[in-house]
Every structure is written in C-alpha cells, then in structure tokens.
Amino acid sequence: MLVYTAKRIVLAILVALTISMLVFSLLYLSGDPATALAGESATSDDIEKIRQAYGFDRPVWVQYLSWLGNAAQGEFGNSLYFRLPVWELILERLPTTMTLGVSAMTFAIVLSIPLGVLAAMFPNSLIDRTALFMAVVGQAMPSFWFALMLIVLFAFTWPVLPASGSDTWRHFVLPTIVLGYYATPAFMRLTRTGMLDVLSSDYIRTARAKGLRPWTVLFKHALRNAIIPVVSLAAVQFGFMLGGSVIIETVFALHGAGFLAWESISRSDFPTVQAILLLFSLLYIVLTFLADLLNAWLDPRIRVG
Amino acid sequence: MTEPAGFSLDVENLTVSIPLAAGTLRAVRGISFRVNQGETLCIVGESGCGKSLTSLALMGLLPAKAVRGADRLTLNGVDLTALSERQMSDVRGESMAMIFQEPMTSLNPAYTIGNQLEEALRRHRPVSRAEARERAIHLLEKVGITAAASRLQQYPHQLSGGLRQRVMIAMALMCGPDLLICDEPTTALDVTIQAQILHLLRDLQREFHMAIILITHDLGVVARMADRVAVMYAGEIVETGTAAEVFAAPSHPYTKGLLQCIPIPGRTKRGEHLGSIPGVVPSLIGEIAGCAFANRCPHAADACRSEPPARDLGPGRMVRCVLEPGAVPQMEPA
Ligand SMILES: Nc1ncnc2c1ncn2[C@@H]1O[C@H](COP(=O)(O)OP(=O)(O)OP(=O)(O)O)[C@@H](O)[C@H]1O
Ligand code: SF4
Numbered sequence: 160m161l162v163y164t165a166k167r168i169v170l171a172i173l174v175a176l177t178i179s180m181l182v183f184s185l186l187y188l189s190g191d192p193a194t195a196l197a198g199e200s201a202t203s204d205d206i207e208k209i210r211q212a213y214g215f216d217r218p219v220w221v222q223y224l225s226w227l228g229n230a231a232q233g234e235f236g237n238s239l240y241f242r243l244p245v246w247e248l249i250l251e252r253l254p255t256t257m258t259l260g261v262s263a264m265t266f267a268i269v270l271s272i273p274l275g276v277l278a279a280m281f282p283n284s285l286i287d288r289t290a291l292f293m294a295v296v297g298q299a300m301p302s303f304w305f306a307l308m309l310i311v312l313f314a315f316t317w318p319v320l321p322a323s324g325s326d327t328w329r330h331f332v333l334p335t336i337v338l339g340y341y342a343t344p345a346f347m348r349l350t351r352t353g354m355l356d357v358l359s360s361d362y363i364r365t366a367r368a369k370g371l372r373p374w375t376v377l378f379k380h381a382l383r384n385a386i387i388p389v390v391s392l393a394a395v396q397f398g399f400m401l402g403g404s405v406i407i408e409t410v411f412a413l414h415g416a417g418f419l420a421w422e423s424i425s426r427s428d429f430p431t432v433q434a435i436l437l438l439f440s441l442l443y444i445v446l447t448f449l450a451d452l453l454n455a456w457l458d459p460r461i462r463v464g
Numbered sequence: 465m466t467e468p469a470g471f472s473l474d475v476e477n478l479t480v481s482i483p484l485a486a487g488t489l490r491a492v493r494g495i496s497f498r499v500n501q502g503e504t505l506c507i508v509g510e511s512g513c514g515k516s517l518t519s520l521a522l523m524g525l526l527p528a529k530a531v532r533g534a535d536r537l538t539l540n541g542v543d544l545t546a547l548s549e550r551q552m553s554d555v556r557g558e559s560m561a562m563i564f565q566e567p568m569t570s571l572n573p574a575y576t577i578g579n580q581l582e583e584a585l586r587r588h589r590p591v592s593r594a595e596a597r598e599r600a601i602h603l604l605e606k607v608g609i610t611a612a613a614s615r616l617q618q619y620p621h622q623l624s625g626g627l628r629q630r631v632m633i634a635m636a637l638m639c640g641p642d643l644l645i646c647d648e649p650t651t652a653l654d655v656t657i658q659a660q661i662l663h664l665l666r667d668l669q670r671e672f673h674m675a676i677i678l679i680t681h682d683l684g685v686v687a688r689m690a691d692r693v694a695v696m697y698a699g700e701i702v703e704t705g706t707a708a709e710v711f712a713a714p715s716h717p718y719t720k721g722l723l724q725c726i727p728i729p730g731r732t733k734r735g736e737h738l739g740s741i742p743g744v745v746p747s748l749i750g751e752i753a754g755c756a757f758a759n760r761c762p763h764a765a766d767a768c769r770s771e772p773p774a775r776d777l778g779p780g781r782m783v784r785c786v787l788e789p790g791a792v793p794q795m796e797p798a
C-alpha cells in the first residue's frame with residue numbers, strides 16, 4: 160500500500176507540473192502578453208515598460224520558474240481588472256463553486272447508483288427502461304438548454320425557485336440539478352453493467368450457496384466490487400463538473416469561481432484565468448488521487464501484492 | 465410411506481427447463497435418485513448433459529429463467545419444493561452445501577478468507593466472531609492448510625487454485641452440512657492437486673458422516689470415489705447402480721461406450737469428449753422421440769424409436785434401454 164501510494168503521489172506531481180506548464184503558456188497563446196496588457200492606445204514605449212515591469216523580457220523558462228514559485232505560495236499577482244490579489248478573489252468565490260460541485264455530485268450519485276443497481280437487478284424491466292430513457296435524454300440534452308428549460312418552468316411558469324443569484328440554498332437547487340443530471344447517465348450505465356457483471360459471477364453464486372440473505376449478497380458481495388470503476392469515474396466527472404460550472408454559474412449568475420473564470424476570459428484578465436485553471440486542475444488531480452486510494456481500499460488486489 | 469432413519473435426499477422425476485427463443489431447452493428430463501447418509505453418489509456424463517443444472521436445482525440456485533419441476537424433492541423428509549426462497553436460504557449452507565468447479569473465481573476478491581469463512585457460520589448460527597474464527601481455523605487445518613490462523617487475513621488472489629478449493633471446502637463445512645454437492649471440484653486443478661483434493665473429500669466424508677454428490681465426467685474419479693453411480697445422458701439418467709455393479713457389468717450401451725474408451729484416470733480435460741464415442745448429443749430443445757442415444761448406439765433398432773423403459777435390475781439398479789441387459793453384446797472398439 161505504501162509503495163502504491165508513493166507511486167500515485169509521484170504521478171500526481173508529474174501531472175500537476177505538466178498542467179502548470181500548459182497553464183503558464185496560456186499567457187503566450189494570444190501573442191505578446193505585454194502588448195495585450197498595454198491595451199490598444201499604448202505606444203511602443205509603454206509596451207516596453209510593461210514588458211520590463213512584468214519581467215516578460217526574461218527567458219521563458221525563468222519566467223515559468225518564478226511564476227511557479229509564486230503560484231506554489233498562492234501568489235498569482237493582481238487581477239488586471241479588479242486590481243486586487245487574485246487569490247483573494249478566488250477564495251471569496253470558491254465556496255460557491257465547491258458547494259455547487261459537491262451538491263451536484265451528491266445529486267448525481269444518489270440518483271444514479273440506486274437506479275443502476277435496480278436496473279441490473281431487474282434487467283429489461285420497467286425500471287431498467289426508465290433508467291435507460293433518462294440516460295439517453297441526459298446525454299442528448301445540452302446543459303445550457305436544460306438550464307433554460309428549468310428556469311422557464313420553475314422560475315417563471317411556477318415561480319417556486321429563484322432563477323439567478325447565490326444567496327440562499329434555494330438558489331442552488333436548479334444549478335445542482337442541471338450540473339448533476341449531466342453526470343448521471345455515465346454513472347448509471349457503469350453501475351448497471353458493473354452490477355450485471357458481478358451478479359453473474361461465480362463468487363455471487365458462492366455467496367448465495369452459503370444461504371446469505373439477498374441484501375447481504377447484493378450490498379456486501381456485489382456492490383463493493385461493482386462500484387470500483389464508478390469511483391474512478393466520479394473523480395473524472397467532478398473534473399467535468401468544475402468545467403461545467405463555468406457555463407452553469409454563468410447561466411444562473413451564481414457568483415462562483417466558474418463565473419469568475421468566464422468573466423475573466425472575456426476581460427482578458429490573464430492572472431485570474433491562470434489561477435482558476437490551475438486550481439481546478441489541481442483539484443482534479445487531488446480527486447483522482449483520492450479515488451485511486453479509495454479503489455485500493457475497495458480492491459485488495461491493488462493494495463496487497 | 466415411512467422414512468428410513470437418518471439423513472437422505474430423495475429426488476423423483478426432477479426436471480429443469482429453460483425457455484429459449486428457439487423453444488424450451490429441456491436440460492434435465494425427469495431424473496430420480498436417492499442419496500443416504502455417509503454415501504457418495506457420482507453423477508457422470510458428457511459435457512452439457514445437465515449435471516450442473518441438476519446440482520443447482522437441488523440447491524435452489526438455478527438461473528432466474530430456468531424452471532424446476534419435481535414429483536418429490538426432500539431433504540431429511542423436508543419437502544424442498546414447498547419452501548419459500550427465504551426458507552430455502554436457511555437450508556443452503558446449513559444442511560446442504562456446495563463447492564464449484566472454478567476455485568479461481570468462486571471466492572470474493574474483496575474480502576479476506578477469514579471474513580468469507582466466518583460469515584458462512586454466522587449466517588446460520590448465533591455465534592460470536594471469535595467462535596466463528598475458531599471454527600474457521602479448525603476447518604482450514606482439517607482441509608490441510610498450514611498456518612491456518614494467518615491465512616484468515618489473506619485474500620483469495622494470494623492463494624493458489626488448489627488452496628482456494630480447499631478454502632471452498634472448508635467454507636462448505638462451516639455448518640457441518642448433511643449433504644455436500646461437489647460440481648467437478650477438481651476439473652480445473654492439475655493432476656497431483658486433483659488426487660489430493662479427492663483424498664481429502666473422502667477423509668472428510670468419513671469424519672463428518674456427510675453424504676456427497678460428486679459430479680464429474682471423469683470415470684477415474686468415479687472409480688476412486690463412488691459408492692453409487694448415476695450415468696447421465698442428454699438430461700436423463702440412463703443407468704444407476706453401485707459403483708461395483710456398474711463397473712463390473714455395465715448394462716447401458718452408453719455406459720459401455722464410456723468404459724471402453726476410458727481415458728487415463730485424471731487426464732480428461734474440461735470440455736474434452738469423454739472417450740471417443742462417435743456421434744453428437746441430440747438437441748435438448750423440445751421432446752426427443754424414443755431413445756436419446758439412438759443416433760450413436762451400435763445396437764439401435766426399430767424398437768428404440770419409442771421411449772425405452774426404465775428396467776429395474778434389482779434394488780437401486782436401473783437401466784434405460786430396450787435391450788435385455790444380458791443381451792447387450794460388447795461394443796466394437798472405436
Ligand atoms: N443459463 C443457461 N441458459 C441456457 N442454457 C443453459 C444455461 N445453463 C445451462 N444451459 C444448457 O443446459 C444444458 C446442461 O447444462 P449443464 O451446465 O447442466 O451441463 P453439464 O453437464 O454441467 O456440463 P459440463 O460438464 O460442461 O459442466 C447444456 O446444453 C447447456 O448449454
Ligand atoms: S434403447 Fe436402443 S438406442 Fe437406446 S441405448 Fe438401448 S439399444 Fe441403444
């Protein structure tokens with residue numbers, strides 16, 4: 160287990176470094192950053208001053224290392240738009256995004272795992288078909304369109320929930336449904352196929368031959384094995400959700416980091432965009448790492464050599 | 465009818481059918497047998513003749529779509545056909561246990577050996593974990609596993625196939641069942657391990673006074689283990705008797721064919737044709753008109769087109785063939 164954990168940590172660090180390079184290079188994606196920063200009416204003198212003030216005149220790898228060193232301390236410089244430290248901006252908005260992410264993930268799991276299990280227990284039954292239908296619809300429907308439909312239905316036709324803002328828990332209901340529903344088809348399908356596979360396995364027959372109760376067979380012997388791929392998927396899906404939060408927070412005007420990312424992109428606020436990208440990527444890496452650990456705990460074949 | 469004292473499993477006219485798109489697969493076509501305490505019944509027959517479905521039918525573990533029928537299916541006088549699924553699960557693992565052909569996949573990879581052994585006892589008996597652990601260690605030692613106590617913490621993937629099958633046997637014995645059903649318990653193991661496992665089963669049977677139903681397609685295994693033999697062909701029992709009777713005077717042409725091309729004991733591989741009786745098994749979908757063996761039988765005659773009678777050749781001795789047993793000549797070597 161120790162060796163396994165150490166390997167995963169090294170891997171996570173390598174991935175994080177790669178991503179940091181990509182994020183750093185974003186700055187150069189739109190051409191010369193000094194020119195972009197200086198604005199349209201700037202003279203070449205102004206641009207040169209900015210180049211020196213921001214250190215853009217140094218070799219790229221020096222710039223990267225100093226940027227990385229600062230980033231490691233949470234220092235991303237000031238937002239070009241707000242003229243405030245980027246980390247302050249993000250810290251203020253991160254709770255909203257995390258609340259949305261966690262509640263959407265919870266919603267997705269609570270909806271899809273029981274449905275997936277039931278669909279596998281009664282293949283081709285009504286419940287299986289309903290679950291399949293939901294999955295197909297969920298995959299076919301663009302999330303912004305789904306969001307607009309929900310807003311029309313529950314904020315205007317029956318005004319039971321607010322359409323925008325992030326002040327109370329009620330503001331989170333519709334965004335949670337949209338963002339969470341988006342992840343359910345994959346969870347449901349994976350749970351269903353996993354359970355079907357496991358339920359027809361020899362060790363389930365053994366468990367039944369021992370006279371174990373259906374409940375024990377299902378939850379102790381089957382689900383634990385079927386859930387292993389779902390755990391890995393959950394980490395990936397959470398990453399997608401963070402990405403999706405950019406759209407969802409914008410549609411619902413939730414003041415989270417996703418919304419901030421959207422605004423900062425349209426304002427060319429590079430330091431802020433970089434910081435959010437890096438943060439989301441790191442979150443994703445940490446979650447993948449945790450999923451690996453959880454899987455190792457669930458599956459002794461990973462954990463015990 | 466008065467029950468004889470002691471344990472017995474009585475099966476009369478057991479059928480297993482599976483509805484398929486092409487028609488109803490009648491995999492087990494009305495078989496009857498009886499197993500008494502301390503006795504080993506070997507069910508022998510080619511691949512696909514319905515041995516596994518028979519054992520699963522006894523355990524109430526048939527696939528969901530399979531349908532079981534029986535005129536009589538009693539264990540110690542208890543009518544198993546009348547039990548609910550819940551009551552049946554009380555019987556499974558308690559008075560009737562089973563081990564399977566695939567030791568590599570029959571244990572749950574996610575739990576320790578100890579966990580899986582203990583739950584088999586704790587499901588049926590109000591014992592503490594410590595007591596269940598004691599019993600598990602005791603049985604692991606009984607099935608010849610060294611360092612039993614430390615094995616409890618191991619996971620299935622850390623054990624070899626032979627060891628896993630021993631664990632399966634120990635698990636089946638946790639509640640001290642009256643009947644142990646072994647479905648080809650050694651087919652997946654290599655020859656020396658096969659011999660050890662069979663030897664172990666014989667010893668355990670003597671010690672625990674269990675009845676054993678041993679399913680195999682290896683006549684060498686039958687010769688070593690059986691008190692009684694039931695020869696199955698295409699879902700029917702075509703001949704039964706004591707092992708001595710069947711080996712000394714095989715009466716059904718199929719049994720003769722099997723014995724004539726007996727392979728070197730313990731060398732038949734899974735799925736391999738038993739010996740080399742030419743021809744193929746008829747389709748099990750729908751009725752089979754007349755004798756199911758007719759297309760492969762060297763003595764097939766017009767009379768075989770109608771259902772052959774089950775001839776009673778003495779107590780517990782039966783053959784299903786139109787020919788008088790004495791009249792069957794030896795089969796030509798294939
Ligand atoms: N779940 C199932 N669905 C459809 N047909 C099945 C199913 N299980 C078994 N059968 C069929 O029923 C027949 C009897 O199968 P069974 O497994 O009892 O054979 P067997 O005698 O145990 O063979 P083997 O020696 O290969 O284990 C075979 O023709 C098999 O194809
Ligand atoms: S009934 Fe006829 S075909 Fe069948 S085994 Fe006997 S002799 Fe052969």
Ligand SMILES: [Mg+2]
Nearest residue numbers: 515516517647
């Ligand atoms: Mg079989």
